[in-house]
Each structure stands twice: as structure tokens, then as C-alpha cells.
Amino acid sequence: GQNIDQPTEMTATEGAIVQINCTYQTSGFNGLFWYQQHAGEAPTFLSYNVLDGLEEKGRFSSFLSRSKGYSYLLLKELQMKDSASYLCAVRSSGGSYIPTFGRGTSLIVHP
Amino acid sequence: DGGITQSPKYLFRKEGQNVTLSCEQNLNHDAMYWYRQDPGQGLRLIYYSQIVNDFQKGDIAEGYSVSREKKESFPLTVTSAQKNPTAFYLCAGGTQDSNQPQHFGDGTRLSIL
Numbered sequence: 717g718q719n720i721d722q723p724t725e726m727t728a729t730e731g732a733i734v735q736i737n738c739t740y741q742t743s744g745f746n747g748l749f750w751y752q753q754h755a756g757e758a759p760t761f762l763s764y765n766v767l768d769g770l771e772e773k774g775r776f777s778s779f780l781s782r783s784k785g786y787s788y789l790l791l792k793e794l795q796m797k798d799s800a801s802y803l804c805a806v807r808s809s810g811g812s813y814i815p816t817f818g819r820g821t822s823l824i825v826h827p
Numbered sequence: 828d829g830g831i832t833q834s835p836k837y838l839f840r841k842e843g844q845n846v847t848l849s850c851e852q853n854l855n856h857d858a859m860y861w862y863r864q865d866p867g868q869g870l871r872l873i874y875y876s877q878i879v880n881d882f883q884k885g886d887i888a889e890g891y892s893v894s895r896e897k898k899e900s901f902p903l904t905v906t907s908a909q910k911n912p913t914a915f916y917l918c919a920g921g922t923q924d925s926n927q928p929q930h931f932g933d934g935t936r937l938s939i940l
Contacts, residue, residue: 724867749928756936758831758917759870761928803869813923814860814885817869 718742720818722804727824728794736789736821738804746809750778750789753801753820762789762802791823799825829854833918833932839940840905840912848903848935850918859901860919860929863887870917876901877923905937913939 719741728734740748747766751759763771765780765787777790791798801822805815834849852859858877862870872885876895890909895901905912915936919929 720869747926751928756915756934758931758933760931764926764928766926805870814872814875815929817862817871819867819869 718806718808718816720804720806720816722802722818722821724819725822725824727826730794730796730825730827732794733790733792734794734823736791736802736823738787738789738818740785740787740804740806740818742785742806742808742816744809745782745785745806746813747807747815748778748780748787749805749807749815750776750787751803751805753803755801759803794825796825796827799823831918831920831930831932833916833935836933836935838935838937840937841940843907845904845906846937848905848916848918848937850901850903850932851899852901852920852930853899854920854930855898856920856922856930857898858921858923859895860921861885861891861893861901861903862917862919864915864917864934873903873916912937 721739750762753759763778770779775792780787801820803820804818807815832851840846860875861873871887874893876882892904917934918932921929
């Protein structure tokens, strides 16, 4: 099985930078996804990492270290609209390719 | 526009009733999934289907049933055997490519009257 751990809640100030961590344990790693979910809405895809290193997409970046079972999502120049839940999901190798989701991190951005 | 369409957005169930949540897709995805989301919890997999006329139980299938008679449709029935059905239900579609994300519908919020 898989075990995925994220902080439950984080707060940050508008314009600042925030890092949301995700640690995982899996029998065979085959990719990690980050999604953003506003309350009562569908999760939307942010980033995908399968190799070690940093993937940058505008204000959002995602980092992966497979040896440490660790990823983070970095949000720069925070805006009020970034207040949402951020979900980390890990795919394991073999079988169905269905990712397992963490509990999500609720980010509150205040002025 | 292409996407995953769930209906209704809000649904109420009386005790002892079965209810069916609709999920339709026009993305030509082979795979479709149903998740349940409770406050403070991640998405938990109820059922999934990777091909028409075939589906598999997920982690919390008890009290639920599905069908996949058409590629475009994957309805979920919440039966009276599901004792705690109040939750936010999300349907998703995807491909077998491991690097491709799932696409989610807008969800159905089910409540007990």
C-alpha cells in the first residue's frame, strides 16, 4: 500500500512564497501529481513529477526526490485566489496506474 | 467543450433509498473513476473502470454499485447499505498513460434528509 503525508493547514501572506511538502512511502514509485481544489469544486491539475528535480510552471514549481520519498509544491507571489486545498497524489508501478491521494493541505492566503 | 459532467450538483436522499449519481464524459477516456471526499480527508477510490463492461472495486466499494455500459457513461448508485453516504462525490476520467493527470467533474454533494 501507500502512505502519503501532507500538512493539514498552512497560512501565508499575499505576495509571499509558500512551500507545501508531501512525503510518501510506496512499494514502487511511478509519478507524483499536484492538484489544486477550491472548496466545493473539482480538483485541477497543477504539475507532474516522475524524475528527480524541479519542474517550473509560472508561479508554481514542484520538486521531487525519489530517494527521500519527498516532494514539495512552491507557490510564489501569492494571490488571494491561491487560497485552496492542494492535493498530492502518488502513482505506484504495476497494476492499474491509479494514483493514491493524500489528505490535502488547506492554504489560507491573507492580505 | 470537452470534459467530465456530473449531475446533479446537489442531491438529497431519504433513509433506505437508493440514489444514482450521473457521470458523462466526451474526452474519449478509456478509464473512469469514482471518488468520495469527506472533510479533512483525501479522495478515496470507490470504483473504477478501465474498459466498457468491466469495473473494479476500489478501497471503499461497500454500499455502492456502478455500471459501464457505454464508454461515455459511468453512473454510481449509492445504495441503502451505505450507512454514511453524506459526502462530496467526484467522478474522473483518464488514460492509461502514467504521466497523464485525471480530469475531474465538478462533483455531486449528497446529503441525507
